[in-house]
Amino acid sequence: MNINLDVELVEQEEATKLVLSGEIDAYTAPILKESLLPLTQQEGAEIIVDLEKVNYMDSTGLGVFISALKSSKEYSSSLKLVHLQDRVHRLFKITSLDSIITIDTTVRGGN
Template sequence: MELSLTTRTVGEHTVLEVGGEVDVYTAPKLRERLIELIDGGSRKVVVDLGRVDFLDSTGLGVLVGALKRLRPAGGTFGLVCEKESLLKIFRITALDQVFPIFPTVAAATGAEPGGPSGAVPTA
């Protein structure tokens, strides 16, 4: 399945909407786009996984790598995810303790209560 990547700006945040499957074949495309955004000056990055059907360990590694790249620059990195199948992956790997995970882009960007000052619990 093809990976779709769409970028938009919401306030001070760069939102990367991801669709399709993030796996060993498509993860390099996601990695390249995240590096472009961060190296291009984006410091508040939100990855919207709302249209992602599948996420494997390679995809998780890409997300962790982006977080590690952004932190030294003083940036923030959040995920938007409501799909139980994906949330389960984050819980099993304990990455729900690493990434702030929000139910909506509005919550992740501070446009609604529960915004970036604190993620909505996923458990």
């Protein structure tokens, strides 16, 4: 089984979109962190993370998003997660991170 994470950066007029596909775990979280944190460190930037094609995430991934949230507050940028599959969204709900991270509540399929 090939465990990987693909990261695509899409520059939009109003925001920078990070489109992720694959799995976010202890092996791939550093790739996410390397891609996401510098975006949050741009003063006033708007970052949208598209998780539609992420079918698995563990606590390591949550840690990266917590770091990104702290960084975005420090640099007055905004961070929004969109298109979460149900199992990934559940992880944010169980840990109550959905109350501090902006998440588009339109939950996509998956278990």
